[in-house]
Amino acid sequence: MTTTTIKNDRLHQWSSRALKALGFVCVVYAVGTVTTNKLAELRAENEAPRQGFISAADRTQQLTCLTRNIYYEAATEPFEGKVAVAQVTMNRVETGRFGQGVCGVVYQKNMVYEKVICQFSWTCNGVSPIKPIYSALWKESEEVAKKVLLENFRLPSMKTAMYYHADYVNPQWGKPQITKIGRHIFYSEGKKI
Numbered sequence: 001m002t003t004t005t006i007k008n009d010r011l012h013q014w015s016s017r018a019l020k021a022l023g024f025v026c027v028v029y030a031v032g033t034v035t036t037n038k039l040a041e042l043r044a045e046n047e048a049p050r051q052g053f054i055s056a057a058d059r060t061q062q063l064t065c066l067t068r069n070i071y072y073e074a075a076t077e078p079f080e081g082k083v084a085v086a087q088v089t090m091n092r093v094e095t096g097r098f099g100q101g102v103c104g105v106v107y108q109k110n111m112v113y114e115k116v117i118c119q120f121s122w123t124c125n126g127v128s129p130i131k132p133i134y135s136a137l138w139k140e141s142e143e144v145a146k147k148v149l150l151e152n153f154r155l156p157s158m159k160t161a162m163y164y165h166a167d168y169v170n171p172q173w174g175k176p177q178i179t180k181i182g183r184h185i186f187y188s189e190g191k192k193i
Helices: 003-047 056-074 079-095 101-106 135-150
Strands: 109-112 115-118 161-166 177-181 184-188
Touching: 056 079, 056 101, 056 135, 079 101, 079 135, 079 161, 079 177, 079 184
Parallel strands: none
Antiparallel strands: 109 115, 161 184, 177 184
16 A cells, blocks of 8 residues: 555544544534423413413412402392402403403502592402401302403303492493392493483
8 A cells, every 4th residue: 555545544534533523513502492482482472471371370360350349349248249240350351441350350450530440449448458347248259240340251241340339429421231249239331311
């Protein structure tokens, strides 16, 4: 063998090894890129809120907000009165004009002529929503909240109800009256005809 042949053999072996190493690096790079992209896709999918999906923690919070609203607005009202208050809350949620979600609607406050106006009076009256005083009325309010929020229970007559007030006040809203249940008078939107 000549020196040139030996050099050519070594060059061939070296280039063959270099090509194999380069091929291996390319495969590792491709697998790494595909894996990284797929993981990023899965993370984004997992972190993004799924359409129509609500977590158990969010649902529990909604249930608590609706229960508080029923309890502080209608604890001593009959079953239908509690459902009607809950239904007004849910009707407002569905319009999207009164706050985002159940808790957003319940705790929404507006400023009118430099005065804070609450959608539900108990949220402005300094009522502490920590612990209810009457546990039996709380449980009843919670049962109604579950029926309305989780089981979609509705009173057909309250389909358009958006407002209500106690029968001992007269806000003169000029809105069409739907019905009176217990001590509350319920109204739909719009003007009286």
